[in-house]
Amino acid sequence: xxxxxxxxDLDLDAINEIMRLTDQFVEVSERPIPRVPxxxxxxxxxxxxxxxxxxxxxxxxxxxxxxxxxxxxSVSTSSAKKGESLRDTVQTIEAMGVDVIVVRHSSAxxxxxxxxxxxxxxxxxxxxxxxxxxxxxxxxYTIRQQRGTLEGLRIAIVGDVGHSRVxxxxxxAFTTMGADVTLVAPPTLLPxxxxxxxxxxxxxxxxxxxKTDVVYLLRMQLERQREALLPSxxxxxxxxxxxxxxxxxxxxxxxxxxxxxxxxxxxxxAEVANRPNSVITKQVANGVAVRMGVLFLLxxxxxxxxxxxxxxx
Amino acid sequence: xxxxxxxxDLDLDAINEIMRLTDQFVEVSERPIPRVPxxxxxxxxxxxxxxxxxxxxxxxxxxxxxxxxxxxxSVSTSSAKKGESLRDTVQTIEAMGVDVIVVRHSSAxxxxxxxxxxxxxxxxxxxxxxxxxxxxxxxxYTIRQQRGTLEGLRIAIVGDVGHSRVxxxxxxAFTTMGADVTLVAPPTLLPxxxxxxxxxxxxxxxxxxxKTDVVYLLRMQLERQREALLPSxxxxxxxxxxxxxxxxxxxxxxxxxxxxxxxxxxxxxAEVANRPNSVITKQVANGVAVRMGVLFLLxxxxxxxxxxxxxxx
Amino acid sequence: xxxxxxxxDLDLDAINEIMRLTDQFVEVSERPIPRVPxxxxxxxxxxxxxxxxxxxxxxxxxxxxxxxxxxxxSVSTSSAKKGESLRDTVQTIEAMGVDVIVVRHSSAxxxxxxxxxxxxxxxxxxxxxxxxxxxxxxxxYTIRQQRGTLEGLRIAIVGDVGHSRVxxxxxxAFTTMGADVTLVAPPTLLPxxxxxxxxxxxxxxxxxxxKTDVVYLLRMQLERQREALLPSxxxxxxxxxxxxxxxxxxxxxxxxxxxxxxxxxxxxxAEVANRPNSVITKQVANGVAVRMGVLFLLxxxxxxxxxxxxxxx
Numbered sequence: 001x002x003x004x005x006x007x008x009d010l011d012l013d014a015i016n017e018i019m020r021l022t023d024q025f026v027e028v029s030e031r032p033i034p035r036v037p038x039x040x041x042x043x044x045x046x047x048x049x050x051x052x053x054x055x056x057x058x059x060x061x062x063x064x065x066x067x068x069x070x071x072x073x074s075v076s077t078s079s080a081k082k083g084e085s086l087r088d089t090v091q092t093i094e095a096m097g098v099d100v101i102v103v104r105h106s107s108a109x110x111x112x113x114x115x116x117x118x119x120x121x122x123x124x125x126x127x128x129x130x131x132x133x134x135x136x137x138x139x140x141y142t143i144r145q146q147r148g149t150l151e152g153l154r155i156a157i158v159g160d161v162g163h164s165r166v167x168x169x170x171x172x173a174f175t176t177m178g179a180d181v182t183l184v185a186p187p188t189l190l191p192x193x194x195x196x197x198x199x200x201x202x203x204x205x206x207x208x209x210x211k212t213d214v215v216y217l218l219r220m221q222l223e224r225q226r227e228a229l230l231p232s233x234x235x236x237x238x239x240x241x242x243x244x245x246x247x248x249x250x251x252x253x254x255x256x257x258x259x260x261x262x263x264x265x266x267x268x269x270a271e272v273a274n275r276p277n278s279v280i281t282k283q284v285a286n287g288v289a290v291r292m293g294v295l296f297l298l299x300x301x302x303x304x305x306x307x308x309x310x311x312x313x
Numbered sequence: 314x315x316x317x318x319x320x321x322d323l324d325l326d327a328i329n330e331i332m333r334l335t336d337q338f339v340e341v342s343e344r345p346i347p348r349v350p351x352x353x354x355x356x357x358x359x360x361x362x363x364x365x366x367x368x369x370x371x372x373x374x375x376x377x378x379x380x381x382x383x384x385x386x387s388v389s390t391s392s393a394k395k396g397e398s399l400r401d402t403v404q405t406i407e408a409m410g411v412d413v414i415v416v417r418h419s420s421a422x423x424x425x426x427x428x429x430x431x432x433x434x435x436x437x438x439x440x441x442x443x444x445x446x447x448x449x450x451x452x453x454y455t456i457r458q459q460r461g462t463l464e465g466l467r468i469a470i471v472g473d474v475g476h477s478r479v480x481x482x483x484x485x486a487f488t489t490m491g492a493d494v495t496l497v498a499p500p501t502l503l504p505x506x507x508x509x510x511x512x513x514x515x516x517x518x519x520x521x522x523x524k525t526d527v528v529y530l531l532r533m534q535l536e537r538q539r540e541a542l543l544p545s546x547x548x549x550x551x552x553x554x555x556x557x558x559x560x561x562x563x564x565x566x567x568x569x570x571x572x573x574x575x576x577x578x579x580x581x582x583a584e585v586a587n588r589p590n591s592v593i594t595k596q597v598a599n600g601v602a603v604r605m606g607v608l609f610l611l612x613x614x615x616x617x618x619x620x621x622x623x624x625x626x
Numbered sequence: 627x628x629x630x631x632x633x634x635d636l637d638l639d640a641i642n643e644i645m646r647l648t649d650q651f652v653e654v655s656e657r658p659i660p661r662v663p664x665x666x667x668x669x670x671x672x673x674x675x676x677x678x679x680x681x682x683x684x685x686x687x688x689x690x691x692x693x694x695x696x697x698x699x700s701v702s703t704s705s706a707k708k709g710e711s712l713r714d715t716v717q718t719i720e721a722m723g724v725d726v727i728v729v730r731h732s733s734a735x736x737x738x739x740x741x742x743x744x745x746x747x748x749x750x751x752x753x754x755x756x757x758x759x760x761x762x763x764x765x766x767y768t769i770r771q772q773r774g775t776l777e778g779l780r781i782a783i784v785g786d787v788g789h790s791r792v793x794x795x796x797x798x799a800f801t802t803m804g805a806d807v808t809l810v811a812p813p814t815l816l817p818x819x820x821x822x823x824x825x826x827x828x829x830x831x832x833x834x835x836x837k838t839d840v841v842y843l844l845r846m847q848l849e850r851q852r853e854a855l856l857p858s859x860x861x862x863x864x865x866x867x868x869x870x871x872x873x874x875x876x877x878x879x880x881x882x883x884x885x886x887x888x889x890x891x892x893x894x895x896a897e898v899a900n901r902p903n904s905v906i907t908k909q910v911a912n913g914v915a916v917r918m919g920v921l922f923l924l925x926x927x928x929x930x931x932x933x934x935x936x937x938x939x
Contacts, residue, residue, distance in 0.1 A: 029410055033354030041659030043687070054405055057384055061356070061409050064382055069690055071683055083848060084887035088899075092680055092886060095910035096687050097655055222396060260405060261397030273401075284408035342723055346667030367718055370697055374669070374722050377695055535709060573718060574710030586714075597721035 001297050003115045003122040007133045007172040015140060015176060021293035022141050022286070028065065029289055039068035042099040042299050047090070047114075048125070049075045049105040054260060055125055058284070059102050062291035068299070071098065086110070087117055094118045099299045103127075121298035129163045135259055136169035138290040140177055142283050143214055146255050150177035156208050158184040158240055159218030159267055162191045166259045167218055171199055184208050186240065188229040205240055209249040216257045217242055217267045237266055247272045255279055314610050316428045316435040320446045320485040328453060328489060334606035335454050335599070341378065342602055352381035355412040355612045360403070360427075361438070362388045362418040367573065368438055371597070372415050375604035381612070384411065399423070400430055407431045412612045416440075434611035442476045448572055449482035451603040453490055455596050456527055459568045463490035469521050471497040471553060472531030472580055475504045479572045480531055484512055497521050499553065501542040518553055522562040529570045530555055530580045550579055560585045568592055627923050629741045629748040633759045633798040641766060641802060647919035648767050648912070654691065655915055665694035668725040668925050673716070673740075674751070675701045675731040680886065681751055684910070685728050688917035694925070697724065712736070713743055720744045725925045729753075747924035755789045761885055762795035764916040766803055768909050769840055772881050776803035782834050784810040784866060785844030785893055788817045792885045793844055797825055810834050812866065814855040831866055835875040842883045843868055843893045863892055873898045881905055 001014065010018075028036055044063040046056050051074065060070045073093055084092075093101065094117075102123045103111050108130035115122040126132045143150055155174050161167040161183050174181050175198045182200040183190065194201065202208050209215065220236070230236045237243070242256065247269070250256075256268075256278040264270040273280060314327065323331075341349055357376040359369050364387065373383045386406055397405075406414065407430075415436045416424050421443035428435040439445045456463055468487050474480040474496050487494050488511045495513040496503065507514065515521050522528065533549070543549045550556070555569065560582070563569075569581075569591040577583040586593060627640065636644075654662055670689040672682050677700065686696045699719055710718075719727065720743075728749045729737050734756035741748040752758045769776055781800050787793045787809050800807050801824045808826040809816065820827065828834050835841065846862070856862045863869070868882065873895070876882075882894075882904040890896040899906060 031354075034410065035354060041657075041661060053386055057386065057406075058409060061384065071687065073679055073683065083889055085890060088886070088888055088890070091907050092910050093683075095907040096684060096914055097660065097911065260401070262401055263396055264398060264401070281404050281408040284405050285410065288409055344667075347723065348667060366699055370699065370719075371722060374697065573714070575714055576709055577711060577714070594717050594721040597718050598723065601722055 003111075003124075004133055004294055004298065005111050005115060005122065005124045006131050007136045007169045007176070010133075010173070010176070012176055015137065015173065018137055018290065018293050018297065019141055019144060021296060022137075022289045025065070025289040025292035025296075026286070028292070029285075035065050035067060037067045038296055038300050039063065039066035039099075042066075042068040043071060043097060044068045044100040044102065044295060044299070045071040045073055045093055045098045046102045046125070047073045047075075047093065047104075049103075049110075050126065052104060052126070054284070055104065058287045059123075059125065059291050059295075061288050062295055063100075065288070066292055066295055068099075068295065071096075086113070090114050090117050094120055100295060123294060123298065126165055128165065130165050130168060132165040132169050133173075134287070134291055134294055135166050136173035137294070138283055138287040139170055139216070139257065139259075140173050141286045141290055142257065142279055143174075143179075143255065144177075145282070145286065146277075146279060147213065150174060150179040153179045153213040154182070154211055155179045155214040155216060156182045156184050156205075156212045157216045157218065158205060158242070160189045160220055161185050161218065162189050163221065164218050170216065171197060175199070179214075182208055182212075184240065186230065186236070205242075206246065206249060209246065209254075210251070212250065212254055214255045214257060215242065215250065219259060219261065220263055220267050222263060222266070233266060241266060242268045242272050244269045244271050247275065253277060257283060260284065316424075316437075317446055317607050317611065318424050318428060318435065318437045319444050320449045320482045320489070323446075323486070323489070325489055328450065328486065331450055331603065331606050331610065332454055332457060334609060335450075335602045338378070338602040338605035338609075339599070341605070342598075348378050348380060350380045351609055351613050352376065352379035352412075355379075355381040356384060356410060357381045357413045357415065357608060357612070358384040358386055358406055358411045359415045359417075359438070360386045360388075360406065361416075362423075363439065365417060365439070367597070368417065371600045372436075372438065372604050372608075374601050375608055376413075378601070379605055379608055381412075381608065384409075399426070403427050403430050407433050413608060436607060436611065439478055441478065443478050443481060445478040445482050446486075447600070447604055447607060448479050449486035450607070451596055451600040452483055452529070452570065452572075453486050454599045454603055455570065455592055456487075456492075456568065457490075458595070458599065459590075459592060460526065463487060463492040466492045466526040467495070467524055468492045468527040468529060469495045469497050469518075469525045470529045470531065471518060471555070473502045473533055474498050474531065475502050476534065477531050483529065484510060488512070492527075495521055495525075497553065499543065499549070519559065519562060522559065522567075523564070525563065525567055527568045527570060528555065528563065532572060532574065533576055533580050535576060535579070546579060554580055554582065555585050556582045557584050560588065566590060570596060573597065629737075630759050630920050630924065631737050631741060631748065631750045632757050633762045633795045633802070636759075636799070636802070638802055641763065641799065644763055644916065644919050644923065645767055645770060647922060648763075648915045651691070651915040651918035651922075652912070654918070655911075661691050661693060663693045664922055664926050665689065665692040665725075668692075668694040669697060669723060670694045670726040670728065670921060670925070671697040671699055671719055671724045672728045672751070673699045673701075673719065673730075675729075675736075676752065678730060678752070680910070681730065682728075684913045685749075685751065685917050685921075687914050688921055689726075691914070692918055692921055694725075694921065697722075712739070716740050716743050720746055726921060749920060749924065752791055754791065755794070756791050757795050758791040759795050759799075760913070760917055760920060761792050762799035763920070764909055764913040765796055765842070765883065765885075766799050767912045767916055768883065768905055769800075769805075769881065770803075771908070771912065772903075772905060773839065776800060776805040779805045779839040780808070780837055781805045781840040781842060782808045782810050782831075782838045783842045783844065784831060784868070786815045786846055787811050787844065788815050789847065790844050796842065797823060801825070805840075808834055808838075810866065812856065812862070831868075832872065832875060835872065835880075836877070838876065838880055840881045840883060841868065841876065845885060845887065846889055846893050848889060848892070859892060867892060868894045868898050870895045870897050873901065879903060883909060886910065
């Protein structure tokens with residue numbers, strides 16, 4: 001594996017390898033000193049053209065636990081504002097000596113462009129409405145942690161599927177792992193075409209919930225005027241929100257997930273987010289370990305890797 | 314000590330313990346390599362809903378000298394802008410594996426809320442107009458360094474007492490340490506009620522200065538339209554500023570303090586800030602050592618502490 | 627060497643010493659673990675009153691490769707916005723215990739002021755339209771790397787010389803190293819007086835290029851309304867841009883340089899920036915090694931330097 005751009009590049013074996021690595025890094029994360037020297041001397045840069053403190057800190061924490069150095073190239077303060085091209089920015093960063101570039105951008109496909117320009121490994125940390133592969137991997141890991149396997153599980157993904165890179169990556173990862181996925185959304189929030197998506201579709205959440213092992217609520221991106229696609233936000237919540245009443249339709253061991261940040265009271269009721277089988281903070285914790293696995297896979301066997309550790313690093 | 318939320322939680326013994334720890338960390342700070350492995354493997358996150366580079370860097374420097382990792386969760390770029398609740402932000406941060414959360418917020422009481430939600434230790438780095446306990450501790454340490462003790466010292470706190478978390482915390486700490494405190498301010502800048510404050514009050518600075526061992530000038534927060542509470546800024550300076558002429562009323566060994574950043578020419582004349590017994594930069598230097606003491610107390614005996622150091626950390 | 631404020635403070639021996647140190651740090655940068663313990667325990671702070679992610683990251687990367695700690699005091703979020711004077715900000719930073727202050731400011735002369743106030747070493751990372759000495763040093767190093775020496779080389783500096791601190795520093799460094807420098811610009815973009823500049827001047831780029839060993843294109847700072855000084859940007863490019871056609875006038879081994887960020891299509895054509903003898907990304911890579919050399923010279927023999935390394939640092 002040279003880059004991590006899309007979940008579609010990962011077959012079942014590749015995902016399982018990352019799951020096994022994540023098991024190890026979850027163990028590392030629970031140590032008194034949660035740090036291993038695996039990436040000592042490597043530099044991981046976050047190149048975020050869309051700000052996301054939570055994703056950036058998750059990658060930075062992962063990099064530090066592997067003893068890598070981190071650099072943060074946030075676009076809001078960077079040369080991009082001075083009209084520099086993306087390519088020149090990326091080549092400048094690489095010239096300073098980086099091993100992994102973690103890129104987030106509002107345009108689909110940018111991580112592929114970046115990968116074509118550099119020798120460094122590239123991780124897609126979200127490109128437009130397209131893909132967010134590490135989110136899908138941490139979601140797989142969290143479900144596997146709760147239920148042992150994804151094989152045969154019934155997973156409902158609820159909400160703004162059409163604009164969601166999380167949904168796009170999750171569908172691929174969950175079905176590769178053997179789950180049955182049902183999308184639940186009003187027609188205006190579904191993708192224009194679902195051809196080739198190995199999923200069922202429903203617009204009746206009440207009907208789907210009793211038959212569901214995992215319900216995955218997508219964030220309603222209110223900052224992007226999604227309301228225009230809906231009669232009203234209140235009606236959305238009434239029909240597609242996981243309200244307290246509706247949550248009673250779930251089996252006792254059904255798992256509730258959300259990629260964060262949550263709009264409590266919109267896609268998920270406050271009480272539901274706090275129920276025992278809600279694993280939303282576990283997703284965050286697993287995110288660090290999954291990203292350790294990904295960074296280790298991409299940079300751990302790099303030719304710059306020395307034969308032995310060096311306490312002076 | 315599980316958290317540091319308020320000076321009111323600290324009795325004389327507790328403050329003295331922090332003073333003794335600070336003595337040690339002042340010594341560490343003067344070493345060629347000012348670093349000890351005490352908090353290796355711990356993570357200290359600064360969660361600042363009000364920006365303050367000086368306070369944030371002081372905590373970060375303290376954390377690094379203890380070999381802790383640091384994370385910076387600045388609200389201006391965070392999920393808070395996407396409507397995430399404070400509680401969800403805090404729980405997300407904790408899920409990434411942090412040991413200490415240093416929180417600053419414009420609303421009084423937020424650090425207590427944060428502490429109620431997490432297992433991590435919480436330090437109040439300023440909440441509204443309420444408290445700023447590490448400032449009070451570094452002020453105590455600086456006075457003790459200059460004068461040996463606070464017992465029996467006469468300390469004047471001058472300026473916008475009513476809106477100052479520094480004044481609130483200092484009054485408690487100074488009086489706990491045995492000092493006599495006089496507040497000097499125009500009536501409009503005093504708190505609405507001083508019931509329970511163990512202080513004297515004056516509006517005649519010229520009368521107070523000759524009888525004062527320490528004069529502590531508060532910052533006039535010009536960015537918050539304090540002028541509305543004053544006839545004019547010029548008149549404030551004329552009556553309550555420590556001008557060059559007025560500073561002649563001070564005893565030779567009287568100590569001049571200010572929490573910074575100073576408005577030279579408003580609450581303090583430029584020449585006065587530079588006089589020998591002005592210890593304003595010493596306050597900054599001591600701030601790092603005091604915060605090392607606080608972080609060590611909160612995180613040093615954590616169950617994640619290993620039995621022995623690890624040079625590979 | 628106590629500070630690095632101006633190239634004018636460096637004679638030929640001093641520049642050559644930095645070139646030799648840079649050779650060593652280029653070698654360090656190519657190691658599997660590009661890190662030496664030379665500045666362990668030192669703190670390097672970047673105090674940037676003008677944002678420049680590329681320069682700041684270059685210094686930070688250099689500091690980390692020397693095992694120094696780094697602090698970032700960016701003005702946009704700092705006390706400067708609260709009206710604190712530059713001097714108080716600098717003394718506050720120093721009080722926290724820093725060894726090197728890397729300062730960028732829009733006003734010429736600020737680094738000298740800063741140096742007069744502190745015991746820490748000061749590096750000028752760009753002051754107004756005045757100087758940018760580390761840029762000049764990395765440019766010297768890059769030319770020496772390409773051509774063995776600067777002695778007797780013919781170097782053309784093209785573009786907005788009048789407002790360029792890069793040009794000002796480069797002219798001094800290149801001529802100190804024995805090169806012949808020609809400035810090529812429309813009269814409105816030349817300094818008001820060139821008295822004392824040991825350079826030739828031309829406004830005919832086509833005439834100069836065939837006789838040039840190195841062509842150094844300055845950035846047209848479009849964000850600063852330079853267009854007002856030009857008939858039109860298109861005409862500037864037509865007469866002074868290194869277009870594809872014009873690049874054919876260059877000797878095959880002529881070196882093309884630019885300090886970045888580039889305006890491709892304005893001062894340099896996209897294809898020209900990518901030609902084999904264009905060394906623009908090499909300049910970036912060498913920048914890290916040159917800054918390692920400068921930081922080492924300024925802080926490596928500091929009295930806080932311990933006799934021996936310490937793996938626990």
